[in-house]
Amino acid sequence: MKGQTNRLIIDNTLQRKLRRNMTDAENRLWRHLRARQMAGFKFRRQHPFMDYILDFVCLEKHLVIEVDGGQHLDCERDNVRDQHLREAGFRILRFWNNQVLQEIDAVTALILTAVDKEDAEAASPTPHPSPAKPNSF
Numbered sequence: 001m002k003g004q005t006n007r008l009i010i011d012n013t014l015q016r017k018l019r020r021n022m023t024d025a026e027n028r029l030w031r032h033l034r035a036r037q038m039a040g041f042k043f044r045r046q047h048p049f050m051d052y053i054l055d056f057v058c059l060e061k062h063l064v065i066e067v068d069g070g071q072h073l074d075c076e077r078d079n080v081r082d083q084h085l086r087e088a089g090f091r092i093l094r095f096w097n098n099q100v101l102q103e104i105d106a107v108t109a110l111i112l113t114a115v116d117k118e119d120a121e122a123a124s125p126t127p128h129p130s131p132a133k134p135n136s137f
Helices: 007-011 014-020 024-036 076-087 097-102 104-116
Strands: 044-049 052-058 063-068 091-096
Touching: 024 044, 024 052, 024 063, 024 097, 024 104, 052 076, 063 076, 063 097, 063 104, 076 091, 091 097, 091 104, 097 104
Parallel strands: 063 091
Antiparallel strands: 044 052, 052 063
């Protein structure tokens, strides 16, 4: 894994604010990821890396999980961010807010499959519902 966190992000209290003000979907997913509940792997929330703050990350498995609202639909900045994270050795799973809120069992099953994968290059496709379903949470 390559890269260092931007000093402005480390010195800033942004990630603490984001932890305190997580969306309903982020809170719901965090209840399933925290305390090594996902196959014994440690997940961090609102973790700084490079110029980004990652929603959730398992550093041991190089897996980033992003929970997105409708504002992320076809977002070029997300594509650039994902490319930087892939170059740093991460796999990325993205879920819409409504997926997490309405289909938490399916979401956690996909995450469990991803952490169980031994080959870091064999990332599963980024799960996204059809563009007609984004939730504006």
